[in-house]
Amino acid sequence: MANQNNNQNNDNNNNFFNNNPLLAFAIFSIIIIMIFKSFVGEGESLGGMMNTQSVSQTKQVKYSEIKKQIEQGTITSVKLTPTTVEAIADDNGRKIRYVAQNVPTYDKDLIPLLEKKKITYEGVMGGGFLSELLSMMLPILIFFGIWIFLAKKMSKGMGGGILGAGKADKLINSEKPDTKFSDVQGVEEAKDEVKEIVDFLKFPERYMELGAKIPKGLLLVGPPGTGKTLLAKAVAGEASVPFFSVSGSGFIEMFVGVGASRVRDLFAQAKKEAPSIIFIDEIDAIGKSRASGGQMGGNDEREQTLNQLLAEMDGFGTDTPVIVLAATNRPEILDAALLRAGRFDRQVLVDKPDFDGRLAILKVHAKGVKLSSKVDLTIVAKQTAGLAGADLANIINEAALLAGRFNKKEIEQEDLLEAIERSFVGLEKKNRKISEVEKRIVAYHESGHALMAELTKGATRVTKVSIIPRGLGALGYTLHLPDDEDRFLKQKHELMAEIDVLLGGRAAEEVFIGEISTGAGNDLDRATAILKDMVSVYGMSDIAGLMVLKRTENSFLGGGMASTDYSEKMSEDIDNHIKTTLNERYAFVKKTLNEYHQAIENMAAVLLDVEVIEGTKVRSIIAEYEKENHMESRLAHGDKIAKAEAFAKEQAEKNQEDNEEG
Ligand code: ADP
Numbered sequence: 001m002a003n004q005n006n007n008q009n010n011d012n013n014n015n016f017f018n019n020n021p022l023l024a025f026a027i028f029s030i031i032i033i034m035i036f037k038s039f040v041g042e043g044e045s046l047g048g049m050m051n052t053q054s055v056s057q058t059k060q061v062k063y064s065e066i067k068k069q070i071e072q073g074t075i076t077s078v079k080l081t082p083t084t085v086e087a088i089a090d091d092n093g094r095k096i097r098y099v100a101q102n103v104p105t106y107d108k109d110l111i112p113l114l115e116k117k118k119i120t121y122e123g124v125m126g127g128g129f130l131s132e133l134l135s136m137m138l139p140i141l142i143f144f145g146i147w148i149f150l151a152k153k154m155s156k157g158m159g160g161g162i163l164g165a166g167k168a169d170k171l172i173n174s175e176k177p178d179t180k181f182s183d184v185q186g187v188e189e190a191k192d193e194v195k196e197i198v199d200f201l202k203f204p205e206r207y208m209e210l211g212a213k214i215p216k217g218l219l220l221v222g223p224p225g226t227g228k229t230l231l232a233k234a235v236a237g238e239a240s241v242p243f244f245s246v247s248g249s250g251f252i253e254m255f256v257g258v259g260a261s262r263v264r265d266l267f268a269q270a271k272k273e274a275p276s277i278i279f280i281d282e283i284d285a286i287g288k289s290r291a292s293g294g295q296m297g298g299n300d301e302r303e304q305t306l307n308q309l310l311a312e313m314d315g316f317g318t319d320t321p322v323i324v325l326a327a328t329n330r331p332e333i334l335d336a337a338l339l340r341a342g343r344f345d346r347q348v349l350v351d352k353p354d355f356d357g358r359l360a361i362l363k364v365h366a367k368g369v370k371l372s373s374k375v376d377l378t379i380v381a382k383q384t385a386g387l388a389g390a391d392l393a394n395i396i397n398e399a400a401l402l403a404g405r406f407n408k409k410e411i412e413q414e415d416l417l418e419a420i421e422r423s424f425v426g427l428e429k430k431n432r433k434i435s436e437v438e439k440r441i442v443a444y445h446e447s448g449h450a451l452m453a454e455l456t457k458g459a460t461r462v463t464k465v466s467i468i469p470r471g472l473g474a475l476g477y478t479l480h481l482p483d484d485e486d487r488f489l490k491q492k493h494e495l496m497a498e499i500d501v502l503l504g505g506r507a508a509e510e511v512f513i514g515e516i517s518t519g520a521g522n523d524l525d526r527a528t529a530i531l532k533d534m535v536s537v538y539g540m541s542d543i544a545g546l547m548v549l550k551r552t553e554n555s556f557l558g559g560g561m562a563s564t565d566y567s568e569k570m571s572e573d574i575d576n577h578i579k580t581t582l583n584e585r586y587a588f589v590k591k592t593l594n595e596y597h598q599a600i601e602n603m604a605a606v607l608l609d610v611e612v613i614e615g616t617k618v619r620s621i622i623a624e625y626e627k628e629n630h631m632e633s634r635l636a637h638g639d640k641i642a643k644a645e646a647f648a649k650e651q652a653e654k655n656q657e658d659n660e661e662g
C-alpha cells in the first residue's frame with residue numbers, strides 16, 4: 001500500500017547494463033567463451049583432448065609416473081601444454097588417461113624419449129590451463145548471472161536495483177509528490193501536528209534565525225492503511241520539497257552489510273537536497289528493541305543499520321532542514337534509543353477514521369470515479385465503521401469494477417453495498433456448490449443467530465443473512481453492520497448479548513437439526529473469549545472482582561502479549577465460571593429458539609429458497625409470528641432503528657448544508 005511510487009526512482013543515469021543485466025551477462029559470457037576458444041584453438045573441445053570419446057578413465061598422477069609408463073611402452077599418445085602432460089595408455093583396449101599437473105615441461109629428455117618410443121605427441125598452446133581456467137570461471141559466471149537476475153527481481157518490489165549495492169541511490173525512492181493535505185482525510189489531529197513542519201520546510205531561515213528547535217524526527221503511529229505514507233507525502237507536497245522514502249524491511253532483507261551504508265547514502269542525498277523529507281516506512285523492521293530481538297543472526301545487520309540511523313539523526317543539527325518521518329503500527333516494540341530526544345521524540349497517532357472521517361475519505365476517492373447522482377455516501381460511511389482509509393479507497397474501486405462488469409455508465413448504490421460486503425466477508429463464491437444437507441444446517445444456524453440478534457437488547461440488529469458461501473471457510477453469515485454512531489465502549493449487557501447471539505447458531509443446529517456440526521466452532525471460540533475478557537480484563541465478574549488478571553498492551557493496535565499472573569485456584573475458578581455461564585446462556589438461548597420455533601422454521605425456509613434475506617425481512621418474519629401467536633413483541637431494536645434513521649437524516653441534512661456552503 002505504501003509503495004505506490006516505487007518505480008519513480010531517481011535513476012536518471014540510465015545505465016545500459018543496469019537496465020539489461022541479463023543481456024549484459026549473456027554478452028559478457030559469449031565474449032569470454034570466444035576469447036578462450038580462440039586461445040584453445042581449432043579441434044580442441046572445451047576441457048578435453050584428443051580421443052576424449054574413447055577414454056574410459058582419467059587418473060591424476062605424478063609426472064614421474066607418466067614418464068615411467070612411457071618408458072615401459074604402455075603409453076600411445078601424449079599431449080603437452082605449458083603446465084600439464086596428458087598421456088593416453090592402452091590397457092587391453094581400455095584407454096586410460098593420465099594427467100600430471102604443473103609438470104616441468106621443460107624436461108628436455110621428454111621429446112627425445114617420445115620420439116624414441118614412437119609415441120605420437122602434440123603440444124597445445126595453453127590448452128589444459130585455459131580450459132581449466134574456463135571451467136573454474138563458468139560456475140562463477142553462472143552465479144554472477146543468477147545474482148543479477150535475482151537482484152533485478154528483488155528490486156522490482158523495492159524501487160531500484162542493487163547493482164553496486166553500496167550505492168543506495170537506486171533503492172531510495174525520491175520524488176516530488178503533489179499530494180496535498182486535502183487528499184488526506186479523517187486524521188485531523190495528525191494533520192494539525194504535522195502542519196508546523198511544512199512551515200519549517202518552507203521557511204527554514206525564519207526558524208533558524210530564532211534559534212527554534214524543530215523536531216528532527218516524527219513517528220507516525222497507527223494501524224495499516226490509515227494514511228501514514230499519504231500524510232508524509234502530503235507534508236512534502238505542501239512544502240514542495242523532495243520526498244525520500246525507504247521501507248524498513250527493505251534495509252534488512254537485501255544483502256548483509258549494505259543496510260548501514262544505505263542509511264548513510266539516504267541521509268547524504270536528503271541533506272544535499274535539503275530542505276527535504278525522509279520517510280521510513282515500517283521502521284520497526286530496523287528499530288525493533290534490541291532486548292526483544294530474540295533470534296540470532298540477521299540481528300547484527302539490523303543493529304548496524306539501526307546504529308547508523310541513530311548516528312545520522314544525531315549527526316545533523318537543527319540547522320539542516322531535513323525532517324525524518326517514520327511509520328509503524330507497532331510502536332511498543334521500538335528500541336527506546338529511537339524515541340530519545342533529538343530522534344523520534346514526537347509521536348503522532350494516525351488512527352482509523354470515524355464516521356465524518358470516513359465520509360470525507362470516501363468523497364476524496366469518489367472524485368476519481370463516476371458516481372451516480374443518486375448515490376448517498378453517508379450510507380457507505382455508516383456501514384464501514386472500523387475500516388481504514390485504504391479499505392475505503394478499495395471499496396470505491398471495487399464498486400467501479402463491479403459497475404464496469406455490468407456495463408453500467410455510473411456506479412450505483414448497490415455496487416457500493418456489494419463492495420462493502422466483499423471487504424467485510426470476502427468474495428462471494430456463487431460457484432461453490434454446497435450439498436443440500438449442508439445448506440439446511442447453515443440456514444438454521446444463521447437463522448438462530450439472526451433471531452437472537454433481533455430479540456436481545458444490546459445486540460446489533462441484523463443487516464443481512466446469507467447462506468451463500470463466502471471467503472475462506474465461512475459457509476454462511478449473518479451480517480450485523482453498526483447502525484449507530486461509532487462505538488468505542490461496550491456495556492456489560494452488550495457483551496452478554498453478543499454471547500447470546502453467538503450461541504444462537506449452535507443452539508439452532510441442536511434444536512432443529514438434532515445434531516451439532518463443526519460449523520459453530522468459531523462462534524464458541526469467540527463467546528469464550530468475550531467471557532474471559534469480561535472476567536480478566538474488564539472486571540465484570542464476581543470471580544476476580546476489579547482485579548485485572550490479564551494485561552494487554554496496546555490494545556488499540558490489536559497487538560500485545562498477555563501475561564497471566566494469578567493463582568491456580570483463580571484459574572480454576574475462572575474456568576468454572578466461564579463454563580457455567582456459557583451453559584446458562586445456552587439453556588436460555590435454546591429456550592428462546594423453542595419459543596420461536598415456527599419463526600425459525602419460516603426464516604430457514606425463506607433462506608433455503610432465496611439464499612439471502614435482508615434484516616427487514618428477518619424482523620417482519622419475527623413480528624408476524626408474534627402477532628399470529630398473540631405474543632408481546634420481544635423485538636429489541638425498535639427504538640434503535642428509529643434512532644438510526646433520524647441520525648441518517650440529520651447527517652444528510654448536515655451534508656447538504658456543507659455542500660451549499662462550499
Ligand atoms: P499506511 O501508510 O498508513 O499503511 P497508506 O498511506 O499507504 O497507509 O494508504 C494507502 C492508500 O489508502 C492511500 O494511498 C490512499 O489512497 C488511501 N488512504 C489511506 N488513508 C487515507 C486517508 N486518511 N485519506 C485518504 N486516503 C487514504
Ligand code: ZN
Pocket residue numbers: 445449505506519520523
Ligand atoms: Zn455462527
